[in-house]
Amino acid sequence: MLQPRRRATTLVAVLALAALVMAACSSSKKTSTSAGGGKTTYALAYVGPLTGPNASLGINPRNGAQIAIDQANAAGGNITFDLKSFDTQGDPAQAPTVKDKYINDQSILGVVGPTFSGETKAVLPAYEAASLVMISPSATNVALPTVVPGGKSFHRIIPDDDVQGAGVAKYVTTKLAAKNIFYINDNSDYGKGLADGTQKILEAAGTKTSGTDAVDPKSQDFSAAVNKVKAANPKPDVVFYGGYYAEAGRLAKQLTDGGVKSIFMSGDGSLDQGLIDAAGANGAEGAQITCACKLARSTDSGALGAFATAFKAKFSKEPGTYSTEGFDAANMLIAGIKAGNTTRSKLRDYVNGIGTYKGAGKDIAFETNGNVKSGAVFVYAVKSAKLTLVGDATTL
Amino acid sequence: MTHGRAPQQRGALPVPKERAIDFCVNCLRHQFWPSTFDGLTVGAIYALIALGYTLVYGVLRLINFAHSEIFMVGVFASLFTMHGLGAKIGQDPRTGIGLIAFLLAVMLVAMVVSGFTAMAMERIAYRPLRRRGAPRLAALITAIGMSLFLQEVFAARYGRDQLGFPRVMKKSHLFKFQGADIRIDKVVVIVAALVLMIALERFVARSRLGRGIRATAQNAETAQLMGVNVDRVVLLTFLLGGILAGAAGTLYGLFYESAQYNIGFLPGIKAFTAAVLGGIGNVRGALLGGILLGLLENWGSTVLGGQWKDVFAFTVLVLVLMFRPTGLLGESARERA
Numbered sequence: 001m002l003q004p005r006r007r008a009t010t011l012v013a014v015l016a017l018a019a020l021v022m023a024a025c026s027s028s029k030k031t032s033t034s035a036g037g038g039k040t041t042y043a044l045a046y047v048g049p050l051t052g053p054n055a056s057l058g059i060n061p062r063n064g065a066q067i068a069i070d071q072a073n074a075a076g077g078n079i080t081f082d083l084k085s086f087d088t089q090g091d092p093a094q095a096p097t098v099k100d101k102y103i104n105d106q107s108i109l110g111v112v113g114p115t116f117s118g119e120t121k122a123v124l125p126a127y128e129a130a131s132l133v134m135i136s137p138s139a140t141n142v143a144l145p146t147v148v149p150g151g152k153s154f155h156r157i158i159p160d161d162d163v164q165g166a167g168v169a170k171y172v173t174t175k176l177a178a179k180n181i182f183y184i185n186d187n188s189d190y191g192k193g194l195a196d197g198t199q200k201i202l203e204a205a206g207t208k209t210s211g212t213d214a215v216d217p218k219s220q221d222f223s224a225a226v227n228k229v230k231a232a233n234p235k236p237d238v239v240f241y242g243g244y245y246a247e248a249g250r251l252a253k254q255l256t257d258g259g260v261k262s263i264f265m266s267g268d269g270s271l272d273q274g275l276i277d278a279a280g281a282n283g284a285e286g287a288q289i290t291c292a293c294k295l296a297r298s299t300d301s302g303a304l305g306a307f308a309t310a311f312k313a314k315f316s317k318e319p320g321t322y323s324t325e326g327f328d329a330a331n332m333l334i335a336g337i338k339a340g341n342t343t344r345s346k347l348r349d350y351v352n353g354i355g356t357y358k359g360a361g362k363d364i365a366f367e368t369n370g371n372v373k374s375g376a377v378f379v380y381a382v383k384s385a386k387l388t389l390v391g392d393a394t395t396l
Numbered sequence: 397m398t399h400g401r402a403p404q405q406r407g408a409l410p411v412p413k414e415r416a417i418d419f420c421v422n423c424l425r426h427q428f429w430p431s432t433f434d435g436l437t438v439g440a441i442y443a444l445i446a447l448g449y450t451l452v453y454g455v456l457r458l459i460n461f462a463h464s465e466i467f468m469v470g471v472f473a474s475l476f477t478m479h480g481l482g483a484k485i486g487q488d489p490r491t492g493i494g495l496i497a498f499l500l501a502v503m504l505v506a507m508v509v510s511g512f513t514a515m516a517m518e519r520i521a522y523r524p525l526r527r528r529g530a531p532r533l534a535a536l537i538t539a540i541g542m543s544l545f546l547q548e549v550f551a552a553r554y555g556r557d558q559l560g561f562p563r564v565m566k567k568s569h570l571f572k573f574q575g576a577d578i579r580i581d582k583v584v585v586i587v588a589a590l591v592l593m594i595a596l597e598r599f600v601a602r603s604r605l606g607r608g609i610r611a612t613a614q615n616a617e618t619a620q621l622m623g624v625n626v627d628r629v630v631l632l633t634f635l636l637g638g639i640l641a642g643a644a645g646t647l648y649g650l651f652y653e654s655a656q657y658n659i660g661f662l663p664g665i666k667a668f669t670a671a672v673l674g675g676i677g678n679v680r681g682a683l684l685g686g687i688l689l690g691l692l693e694n695w696g697s698t699v700l701g702g703q704w705k706d707v708f709a710f711t712v713l714v715l716v717l718m719f720r721p722t723g724l725l726g727e728s729a730r731e732r733a
Contacts, residue, residue, distance in 0.1 A: 280485065
């Protein structure tokens with residue numbers, strides 16, 4: 001008696017599953033959805049880390065892009081925009097698996113991202129094959145434009161590592177007039193890469209290395225590093241830290257408390273108000289952070305301030321590192337779609353011929369290989385416990 | 397952003413020689429006294445926390461892994477007491493009698509809060525299991541559970557970012573000793589920790605309640621037959637460990653000025669290591685182990701670089717355990733605590 005009933009249940013289950021699969025497939029195959037009122041919806045993909053250890057560096061530009069989408073939708077018109085987020089954890093091994101999801105989703109016309117260089121390199125050939133245009137807010141590896149020789153998909157808003165390195169070297173040697181540098185890193189891929197790379201460039205620019213050390217980012221205690229800096233010979237003019245803001249703040253504070261008078265310097269991973277929170281009122285005062293990114297604050301004037309205000313209204317905090325770049329990247333793609341470029345290849349041609357785009361952060365123009373023309377590397381300093389823009393390191 | 401990129405080839409630039417470990421014995425000669433002074437400071441805090449592990453292990457043969465969270469509670473309790481007493485970030489540091497009274501008040505609150513948290517933990521997580529005769533492994537799992545629970549409660553309530561402490565005390569340099577800047581806050585940490593540890597040692601060795609602890613540690617059943625209320629002794633042991641962890645929390649907050657939901661993890665592991673190094677179950681062993689671990693860490697990172705700090709400290713631990721399996725002051729299993 002039980003046998004037939006069980007079979008019937010199985011059959012129902014299989015049918016239900018099949019129906020689900022078909023529904024899922026059909027929704028993802030749709031080119032564009034016609035919503036009520038004759039509106040057409042087009043989507044952009046955001047690709048980057050949304051979970052995992054580097055999540056905040058992916059969430060910042062994603063939220064920036066979200067503001068661009070929201071503003072485009074609020075402005076009206078007969079096009080609705082949608083931002084679809086794809087989480088790669090910033091991992092080059094995961095990015096290729098994730099890419100199938102958005103490359104097969106034909107409603108997606110362009111990509112904001114990928115965030116990091118490794119994952120970008122892993123997926124670029126597939127973008128090229130699918131005529132999918134990408135604008136990365138933050139990938140900086142020098143070799144990226146040559147991954148697909150003569151490719152048309154790759155674009156980035158900030159200059160590559162070589163340009164950034166040269167900008168930092170110029171700033172340190174001429175503006176800060178520093179001769180001796182002490183390098184500390186947090187032993188992460190990013191932090192060690194940044195500190196070692198900066199060391200190479202600055203040594204080539206004629207500075208001396210006073211010493212090097214690494215710290216454990218999980219630890220609160222950096223006293224061994226502080227003692228090394230104090231004992232270093234020649235005395236360092238600059239202590240350069242490769243790592244993230246929380247540890248950078250603690251290290252800056254312990255150096256200050258230890259009586260070290262050298263200028264504390266760090267890179268994009270440290271560009272966050274959290275640096276000052278961790279360092280206390282005076283611990284990070286005078287610290288200098290370089291980043292090719294433009295940090296937006298709601299107190300800024302013009303388009304940058306307007307973006308930051310909108311960002312703060314939605315996410316109830318100030319934009320983070322690379323939020324402005326995510327916002328500008330999304331806006332460039334939105335402008336293309338609004339101009340009637342509603343297929344992937346048309347949108348790609350549009351971005352390649354965009355000329356000079358007036359972004360919130362800076363004027364953006366692309367070289368034919370997708371690199372950004374402006375080599376601006378911004379320097380920020382901690383003044384009265386706030387991150388303030390000093391200027392462009394390459395022109396200071 | 398240069399995450400996850402392959403190492404770059406820059407032919408034109410000189411490439412520094414890559415070595416996995418840089419030995420710098422000269423560094424230790426130049427920085428011996430600064431790193432010794434810092435090692436003593438960190439070691440004193442480790443030792444205070446280690447006492448909690450060792451006391452509980454002594455009477456229950458249980459590694460209370462949630463002890464690191466008792467310490468974390470102490471850090472938060474110190475922070476909120478400072479706020480409650482009107483200390484704000486950016487304010488001028490306090491001085492003189494006012495400062496001493498302020499620190500004593502903060503430490504007292506932290507000790508009480510941590511002590512009660514530890515007692516509550518024993519009543520909720522350990523005693524019910526003991527009553528039902530659960531194997532010791534089960535208690536170990538509840539310990540890990542308590543640890544995660546407390547961490548997540550604090551993360552949910554106060555967020556996952558680190559919270560800064562107000563600067564309540566000027567970190568001025570008192571004098572120089574052989575190249576080491578003797579800083580006032582480090583002196584306070586070392587002195588306060590030593591006073592507390594000696595007080596505890598006296599208490600366990602001399603008082604009636606301390607005798608109960610020692611008796612239970614030697615043989616719980618016999619102690620019970622001799623009229624010792626073992627459950628009360630266990631509760632007292634947790635209270636003592638909690639009080640010391642709370643004090644350690646205040647000192648840690650004073651020194652590092654930050655609080656975070658997972659701040660207990662690393663000091664907890666280190667303190668546990670210190671307890672094992674000194675001989676777990678032995679009060680003086682915890683003291684010795686804590687100070688020694690603090691010193692080894694600092695000397696190790698001076699010679700080998702900060703990235704080898706833990707590797708060095710744990711290598712020494714393994715070597716010690718190879719030759720003295722019960723730890724430096726550990727004796728045969730009979731005579732613990």
